[in-house]
Each structure stands twice: as structure tokens, then as C-alpha cells.
Amino acid sequence: MDHPDPDAGPQPHRSLADQTYLRISDKIIRGEYAAGHRLREREISEDLAVSRIPIREALPQLEADGFIATFPRRGAVVRGFTLKDVEELFDVRLNLEVFAARKAAESVAAGGASPRLAELMDRTKAAMLADDVPAIAAANTAFHAEIIAMSDNSLLDTAMRPVLGRLRRLFALTSDRDPQAQYTEHLALSAAIRAGKPDLAAALAYAHIELGREPSLAQLAARIPAS
The missing domain is CATH 1.20.120.530 (GntR ligand-binding domain-like)
Structure with a gap:
């Protein structure tokens, strides 16, 4: 997935995965998904009204950018900022x-x-x-x-x-x-x-x-x- 441009919110020309990345990262930045919060695909899907596919595509970039960490059995968890x-x-x-x-x-x-x-x-x-x-x-x-x-x-x-x-x-x-x-x-x-x-x-x-x-x-x- 290409790294999305951070200067604006989701836009039609962006891929659904990019838009999902931005929406999840914005929620982390705003504290709606707090540090330690477990990101369950089903809950995110319902919250953002998107399928699980773009969520799965967005998660690796979110981890690379320091927003989340993944753990065996726990899955994706919002990473704290120190x-x-x-x-x-x-x-x-x-x-x-x-x-x-x-x-x-x-x-x-x-x-x-x-x-x-x-x-x-x-x-x-x-x-x-x-x-x-x-x-x-x-x-x-x-x-x-x-x-x-x-x-x-x-x-x-x-x-x-x-x-x-x-x-x-x-x-x-x-x-x-x-x-x-x-x-x-x-x-x-x-x-x-x-x-x-x-x-x-x-x-x-x-x-x-x-x-x-x-x-x-x-x-x-x-x-x-x-x-």
C-alpha cells in the first residue's frame, strides 16, 4: 500500500486501504483508540462501515508508522507514544x-x-x-x-x-x-x-x-x- 498523503482526510481518489489507514490513524491521534486498545477487525469494520479487507491492508502500514503493535494471540494493539x-x-x-x-x-x-x-x-x-x-x-x-x-x-x-x-x-x-x-x-x-x-x-x-x-x-x- 502506498503511504497516504497526511495533509487531508479520506478522499475518493485514494484507495480504500489508504482511506482506512487515515481514518484509523486519526482516531488514534485523537485518542478515540487509546494506547493499549485492542483493534479488533470486526469492531473497526462496524465503526468505520467498511469491510475487513481494507482494514487488513491498512494494519501493516499502521504498524510500520508506529501507531500499533501486533502480538501473538492478542493481535493489533494501539502503541503508546513516549x-x-x-x-x-x-x-x-x-x-x-x-x-x-x-x-x-x-x-x-x-x-x-x-x-x-x-x-x-x-x-x-x-x-x-x-x-x-x-x-x-x-x-x-x-x-x-x-x-x-x-x-x-x-x-x-x-x-x-x-x-x-x-x-x-x-x-x-x-x-x-x-x-x-x-x-x-x-x-x-x-x-x-x-x-x-x-x-x-x-x-x-x-x-x-x-x-x-x-x-x-x-x-x-x-x-x-x-x-
């Missing part, structure tokens, strides 16, 4: 996303286009003006996903799939962070990529990710377990 998970996520992002930002800028410098970055910045601004917190989180995730796509590196794209899944969860849990600060940092990073400046894009990507580490951990310290 401070250790957050630390590891930031560590991996500092390597993979910085590289992706550099490659995206190199692609633009070589004649590639980046129209969707500007579209996503406009979407974020509109969501901020509307004070639409879920839309802000979705647009921020989509922004990072677009930079990965612009790197035009299939191996990097594959490696980043589980990272983007966890990133969706992080952004949803830290939605109280100042959206204007993140928007300003995204705007500068977008400008560097669109100007085809690899060194600047890499530096801004590193700073953006590292600047988000302490505020995220501080906000989550009282809400999720350490490990």
Missing part, C-alpha cells in the same frame, strides 16, 4: 530531513519546480487565520512530506514513511505550540529551497527541527510516559 519516542524522532529527523532539504534545494537549482511548497504555506496561513488547529497540524506535516518528495530519492522516501507517521502524531499532541513561530521557520526554509540554496536550506532545516525539540518535550512531559 518521550523516548519523541527524542528518537527528533534525532532521526536531524539526519534525514536535513539531507532532504539539501536535496530539494539542489533539485530546484538544477531546474526543478516547487509550486506545492508555496501552496502549503498559503494553506498554513489560512488555517492559522481560522484558528483551525487540526488543519495547521495537517499542513505542517504535509510541508515536511513535500520536502521529502522533492528530494527525488526513493530510498529516502521509503525511510521517511514511518517518520512522517510519527510526525503526524507529534504535531497533533503539540498543537498548543506557537503556530506563528513554526510558520515563520517554514517560510524561511521554503524560501531557501525555492531559491535553490542547498547549504542554507540544510542549515535552516537543522535549526527548525532542533528548535522544536525542547518545547515539544516540555509540553509532553506531563502527558505521556518517559519510556
Whole structure:
């Protein structure tokens, strides 16, 4: 199953498995399926009004993206999100996303286009003006996903799939962070990529990710377990 685009809900052009993945992951992010909750196919089928086939197809991607874990005899269980998970996520992002930002800028410098970055910045601004917190989180995730796509590196794209899944969860849990600060940092990073400046894009990507580490951990310290 292709990794679904995280910037919006289910849409007709997506496969039923992709739509099911998004609906289940959204319920996990919102806490409707809490950590430790056992995901029984029959119950999910009734809840989402879909057959068990797309559910079975969605479960492996949900596990790869860190939303669930599977156990003998117990089946699929919603995986908790810990401070250790957050630390590891930031560590991996500092390597993979910085590289992706550099490659995206190199692609633009070589004649590639980046129209969707500007579209996503406009979407974020509109969501901020509307004070639409879920839309802000979705647009921020989509922004990072677009930079990965612009790197035009299939191996990097594959490696980043589980990272983007966890990133969706992080952004949803830290939605109280100042959206204007993140928007300003995204705007500068977008400008560097669109100007085809690899060194600047890499530096801004590193700073953006590292600047988000302490505020995220501080906000989550009282809400999720350490490990």
C-alpha cells in the first residue's frame, strides 16, 4: 500500500486501504483508540462501515508508522507514544530531513519546480487565520512530506514513511505550540529551497527541527510516559 498523503482526510481518489489507514490513524491521534486498545477487525469494520479487507491492508502500514503493535494471540494493539519516542524522532529527523532539504534545494537549482511548497504555506496561513488547529497540524506535516518528495530519492522516501507517521502524531499532541513561530521557520526554509540554496536550506532545516525539540518535550512531559 502506498503511504497516504497526511495533509487531508479520506478522499475518493485514494484507495480504500489508504482511506482506512487515515481514518484509523486519526482516531488514534485523537485518542478515540487509546494506547493499549485492542483493534479488533470486526469492531473497526462496524465503526468505520467498511469491510475487513481494507482494514487488513491498512494494519501493516499502521504498524510500520508506529501507531500499533501486533502480538501473538492478542493481535493489533494501539502503541503508546513516549518521550523516548519523541527524542528518537527528533534525532532521526536531524539526519534525514536535513539531507532532504539539501536535496530539494539542489533539485530546484538544477531546474526543478516547487509550486506545492508555496501552496502549503498559503494553506498554513489560512488555517492559522481560522484558528483551525487540526488543519495547521495537517499542513505542517504535509510541508515536511513535500520536502521529502522533492528530494527525488526513493530510498529516502521509503525511510521517511514511518517518520512522517510519527510526525503526524507529534504535531497533533503539540498543537498548543506557537503556530506563528513554526510558520515563520517554514517560510524561511521554503524560501531557501525555492531559491535553490542547498547549504542554507540544510542549515535552516537543522535549526527548525532542533528548535522544536525542547518545547515539544516540555509540553509532553506531563502527558505521556518517559519510556
